[in-house]
Amino acid sequence: TDSHLRHVDxxxxxxxxxxxxxxxxxxxxxxxxxxxxxxxxxxSPGFSSQALISSPxxxxxxxxxxxxxxxxxxxxxxxxxxxxxxxxEQVCSENFDVRKGPVSxxxxxxxxxxxxxxxxxxNIEAGFGDKVAMYWEGNEPGFxxxxxxxxxxxxxxxxxxxxxxxxxxxxxxxxxxxxMLMELPIAMLACSRIGAVHSVVFAGFSAExxxxxxTDCKPKVVITCNAVKRGxxxxxxxxxxxxxxxxxxxxGCPVDVCLTYxxxxxxxxxxxxxxxxxxxxxxxxxPKFPTKCEVEWVDAExxxxxxxxxxxxxxxxxxxxxxxxxxxxTATTFKYAFDYKQSDIYWCTADCGWITGHSYxxxxxxxxxxxxxxxxxxxxxxxxxxxxxxxxxxxxxxxYTAPTLxxxxxxxxxxxxxxxxxxxxxxxxSVGEPINPSAWRWFYNVVGDSRCxxxxxxxxxxxxxxxITPLPGAWPQKPGSATYPFFGVQPAIVDEKGNEIEGECxxxxxxxxxxxxxxxxxxxxxxxxxxxxxxxFPGYYFSGDGCSRDKDGYYxxxxxxxxxxxxxxxxxxxxEVESALVSHPQCAEAAVVGVxxxxxxxxxxxxxxxxxxxxxxxxxxxxxxAVVRSQIGAFAAPDKIHWAPGLPKTRSGKIMRRILRxxxxxxxxxxxxxxxxxxxxxxxQLIDLADV
Ligand code: PRX
Numbered sequence: 001t002d003s004h005l006r007h008v009d010x011x012x013x014x015x016x017x018x019x020x021x022x023x024x025x026x027x028x029x030x031x032x033x034x035x036x037x038x039x040x041x042x043x044s045p046g047f048s049s050q051a052l053i054s055s056p057x058x059x060x061x062x063x064x065x066x067x068x069x070x071x072x073x074x075x076x077x078x079x080x081x082x083x084x085x086x087x088x089e090q091v092c093s094e095n096f097d098v099r100k101g102p103v104s105x106x107x108x109x110x111x112x113x114x115x116x117x118x119x120x121x122x123n124i125e126a127g128f129g130d131k132v133a134m135y136w137e138g139n140e141p142g143f144x145x146x147x148x149x150x151x152x153x154x155x156x157x158x159x160x161x162x163x164x165x166x167x168x169x170x171x172x173x174x175x176x177x178x179x180m181l182m183e184l185p186i187a188m189l190a191c192s193r194i195g196a197v198h199s200v201v202f203a204g205f206s207a208e209x210x211x212x213x214x215t216d217c218k219p220k221v222v223i224t225c226n227a228v229k230r231g232x233x234x235x236x237x238x239x240x241x242x243x244x245x246x247x248x249x250x251x252g253c254p255v256d257v258c259l260t261y262x263x264x265x266x267x268x269x270x271x272x273x274x275x276x277x278x279x280x281x282x283x284x285x286x287p288k289f290p291t292k293c294e295v296e297w298v299d300a301e302x303x304x305x306x307x308x309x310x311x312x313x314x315x316x317x318x319x320x321x322x323x324x325x326x327x328x329x330t331a332t333t334f335k336y337a338f339d340y341k342q343s344d345i346y347w348c349t350a351d352c353g354w355i356t357g358h359s360y361x362x363x364x365x366x367x368x369x370x371x372x373x374x375x376x377x378x379x380x381x382x383x384x385x386x387x388x389x390x391x392x393x394x395x396x397x398x399x400y401t402a403p404t405l406x407x408x409x410x411x412x413x414x415x416x417x418x419x420x421x422x423x424x425x426x427x428x429x430s431v432g433e434p435i436n437p438s439a440w441r442w443f444y445n446v447v448g449d450s451r452c453x454x455x456x457x458x459x460x461x462x463x464x465x466x467x468i469t470p471l472p473g474a475w476p477q478k479p480g481s482a483t484y485p486f487f488g489v490q491p492a493i494v495d496e497k498g499n500e501i502e503g504e505c506x507x508x509x510x511x512x513x514x515x516x517x518x519x520x521x522x523x524x525x526x527x528x529x530x531x532x533x534x535x536x537f538p539g540y541y542f543s544g545d546g547c548s549r550d551k552d553g554y555y556x557x558x559x560x561x562x563x564x565x566x567x568x569x570x571x572x573x574x575x576e577v578e579s580a581l582v583s584h585p586q587c588a589e590a591a592v593v594g595v596x597x598x599x600x601x602x603x604x605x606x607x608x609x610x611x612x613x614x615x616x617x618x619x620x621x622x623x624x625x626a627v628v629r630s631q632i633g634a635f636a637a638p639d640k641i642h643w644a645p646g647l648p649k650t651r652s653g654k655i656m657r658r659i660l661r662x663x664x665x666x667x668x669x670x671x672x673x674x675x676x677x678x679x680x681x682x683x684x685q686l687i688d689l690a691d692v
Contacts, residue, residue: 040476051473066487087111094514107325108300116193119366120153128369139377157293159190170195173219179228195296199306202353207243227267231381300324309461310573312563318523329517333465334364347373348400355461384412388420400429404568429455432569440479458482464517498537506548510540565594580631595664603639605664616643646682
């Protein structure tokens with residue numbers, strides 16, 4: 001039997017426990033402040049009674065079916081979408097076990113569909129044509145726009161027709177490097193309409209990072225814009241793309257077309273760098289194309305998009321998602337985890353450059369015909385009340401963000417929040433890193449006025465959608481816990497040897513069976529896919545996260561256990577930062593570790609040794625930080641450079657990161673055994689230089 005099923009059964013008993021009744025009474029009496037003493041935070045009876053999943057029993061029933069009959073469970077849901085042709089006999093076929101052959105995952109194979117059609121045409125046919133699909137709020141207050149589902153379809157078709165006209169065909173890659181303009185989801189949908197594979201690159205990545213991704217997936221077309229304003233700063237995106245394209249052309253990977261959106265609010269056309277013959281203004285060509293474009297019908301297992309993410313080695317991994325399973329999974333997780341209703345106004349603060357913006361700004365919400373808010377700017381511009389100003393302006397009811405923003409707003413003070421009513425809010429969400437209980441409570445008590453459940457969704461670029469998440473209204477929450485697995489997800493906590501541990505425990509978080517939204521491979525490197533995710537614990541998908549499960553079966557994520565740092569919810573590989581640092585001519589060696597950071601969750605702490613004879617200086621520190629900015633992007637800039645005459649290494653030359661982590665967090669009395677070091681004295685040197 002499945003261990004989680006047993007937890008589910010015992011959870012059904014939860015609300016009848018003595019402590020629980022006390023909490024329930026507190027809720028009814030309006031005293032439901034989530035405080036240090038309150039371990040469980042119950043949804044209000046009013047919330048639960050209207051919720052899609054209104055009790056642990058209801059969840060238990062659906063969860064049980066999803067595990068015992070995954071094919072039946074997911075087929076029923078998939079049937080709500082439009083399929084040109086239904087999938088074959090086998091709903092899912094998978095091999096998770098490398099010992100039995102190549103890892104493979106397939107869902108709805110043989111089914112023929114199109115995700116753009118399901119986001120737009122299908123919803124329009126169902127009567128949502130005049131419903132607002134996207135609200136757009138610009139960087140400057142007072143600048144806004146919106147598109148209905150009908151209008152969005154027209155725009156998507158025009159761009160799709162343009163892409164066809166320049167030769168983009170089914171299966172071709174298109175790289176998109178855009179800020180949060182409506183044109184970003186439009187570009188994604190235009191690609192999926194014609195079966196092209198989009199690869200969105202977050203518009204904070206450097207030219208080098210773009211070039212690396214272009215070289216890997218060889219797109220015909222790159223879509224960008226001239227510039228964007230974020231807060232008070234203008235960022236000239238086209239210049240960055242230009243540098244990337246020049247590099248790609250020199251390396252034998254030329255790009256034919258660079259479609260450039262003219263973002264007039266940030267910059268004028270005349271001062272934009274330009275290459276005739278390759279570059280073309282979006283506004284000059286796209287609006288001339290017809291607003292109707294036939295859909296390219298694709299197999300459920302045809303690729304939908306590539307998204308590069310950091311791993312523990314230097315080279316980013318091209319995570320590949322396919323069409324059918326991803327569609328069904330993102331739509332379903334969105335609906336249940338946010339208790340979505342057609343009257344909701346939904347705002348996710350993530351950028352479409354990350355997976356959250358793919359699954360929960362674009363596809364998941366639009367598959368549900370939701371009204372989605374797209375925000376171009378910075379959440380603290382012009383001041384720290386901007387988010388709540390926007391919430392009131394659009395009557396946002398579901399607000400999904402990252403703990404780093406919660407902590408930063410919390411630090412700025414309650415007055416910015418209290419200035420606004422926020423009474424439209426109904427459900428809050430958190431993603432990207434563990435949310436610490438004090439930030440959870442502030443989010444719950446101050447932002448949500450102790451009224452809105454928080455969906456702390458645990459998932460990854462690789463998983464496509466939520467794997468462990470609260471279902472608001474179904475069961476009480478515990479601040480800081482992602483609670484329970486979503487339908488069809490079987491988590492397993494394993495020990496170092498790969499043995500599954502039952503009951504209350506901690507260990508490595510793995511998943512036992514596939515779910516429809518799982519990634520299918522790493523682009524061009526299936527072997528790395530198997531090695532990274534399926535070889536550590538054969539028979540399981542290994543997430544790279546540590547986790548514990550408490551006596552009530554709640555899951556608590558504890559962070560990465562590999563060499564990946566999570567900075568403000570962004571995954572950064574230590575090896576990537578190290579290779580950027582050592583490319584500096586005066587840097588001999590670098591070792592990067594994560595260190596606790598009050599706002600960002602983790603900060604980047606870099607130990608560097610210098611080339612013989614080079615003195616350390618403030619100027620050199622700056623140029624080391626600059627090299628990381630220019631090779632990866634500003635978001636990966638180290639918070640601290642620690643000059644080191646030598647690094648602690650074993651006699652075989654391996655850097656002892658365990659010791660570096662302790663030094664970085666100034667836990668000098670927890671250094672542990674240093675006797676195996678080749679040169680034990682370097683430890684004291686490092687401590688002495690810590691604040692130089
Ligand atoms: O460590 C986990 C953390 O973010 C990692 C995935 O990062 P990425 O692929 O960039 O996707 C971020 C958005 C899904 C995970 O391995 N993580 C994400 N959500 C949570 C989390 N850690 C704890 N709690 C979460 N809710």
